[in-house]
Amino acid sequence: HEPYNYFKGVVLDAENKPMGYGEWGRYAFLDAAAFSYPGFLMSGxxxxxxxxxxxxDRPGPVLEPEIKRAAGAEVRGCAEEVRRMLSADLSQDS
Incomplete structure (x- = not known):
């Protein structure tokens, strides 16, 4: 469930234009509670x-459970950073 009282999620098409409910696209959001980073983010x-x-059947927007990386989007996030660090450390030990 999206916390829609202070967080505005939107799905964007290939031209970065907002799409309606039920359509697949790239996820972006506006976070009004953000103070330590810009609150306008587009994910991959x-x-x-x-x-x-x-x-x-709770009212309000929700993301379908299946989430995948957009075509051409860089693999990112905490899990990817840990994988990269471990790979670098293990390759130095060899």
């Missing part, structure tokens, strides 16, 4: 945003 994630949760 390919998502489908639904108008309400299909499991609990």
């Amino acid at each position: 994630d390919q998502v489908r945003r639904l108008e309400h949760c299909p499991v609990c």
